[in-house]
Amino acid sequence: MKIGELSKVTGCSVQTIRHYEKEHLIASAERSEGNFRLYDEAAVEQLLFIKHCRSLDLSLPEIRQLLALNRSPGAQCDDVNRMMDRHIEQVEARIQELTRLNEQLRMLRRSCSNRRTVEQCGILRNLSATPVSSG
Amino acid sequence: MKIGELSKVTGCSVQTIRHYEKEHLIASAERSEGNFRLYDEAAVEQLLFIKHCRSLDLSLPEIRQLLALNRSPGAQCDDVNRMMDRHIEQVEARIQELTRLNEQLRMLRRSCSNRRTVEQCGILRNLSATPVSSG
């Protein structure tokens, strides 16, 4: 299987697959006589694993760590759990942050009721006046 | 006021201020004899405006647009409103996405109850098995 077919089967773009190889998320592929990368079913499964992790917003280094653990089945899985917990924490923190942000944005948006000119626009006036609390 | 003081007053780093100048978010500063940037109170206010917008996750191009509108007080403020509405939509979409993500992560996390080895770890098994729905 050449890289184009692997791309179709997995839904990862060709460049992304090459990128994952460069980042050592997948092993360097065997090459054909003409220097084309050749893949098998194991590559498909590994790419789908990676894709699933990415859909959960796990970073490439995190995925690399999971793959390493996956290759050493005797290892403790505490590490996996710690990583997941940390990741869940991050996601929840981000949700809270965005929720606060959303409230501020809606409040700001209400301050302009489509008056005619920018001069009277509450949004811009508020953006100028309101103190900054770095979020 | 030199760039270091502006940085302290506004809480923006020196590099960020220079970056904003390069990106035309603030005007090119006057220079001293020794080629140091010199700022006044107007620069402070503009930087704080930018910082406030950034804390609301507005992009630099969006901020550039707001600043342009701010400079032409006769302009209609429909544009400001449209931008805010679009931005609020984006933030809300992202919150929904992360909330779904969080549910999946928690479900996954529950599948490992600290059994001994990675081989028995439900998290890794599920990551391998579960079909991917690109989020």
Added chain:
DNA sequence: ATAAACTCTATAACAACTATAGAGTCAATC
């Protein structure tokens, strides 16, 4: 032989900074 479709490597772009190197400026001290 040639064209189309594919692949290769290397490099740049995206966003919004942050960090670094190497040089220049300024005020104060010895």
Added chain:
DNA sequence: GATTGACTCTATAGTTGTTATAGAGTTTAT
């Protein structure tokens, strides 16, 4: 007057996870 330290300058590279491009080579079909 030389030197030290704190500051500033420009230019460049790094961050993250791709995507896009250029220019070349390979394979398959006509």
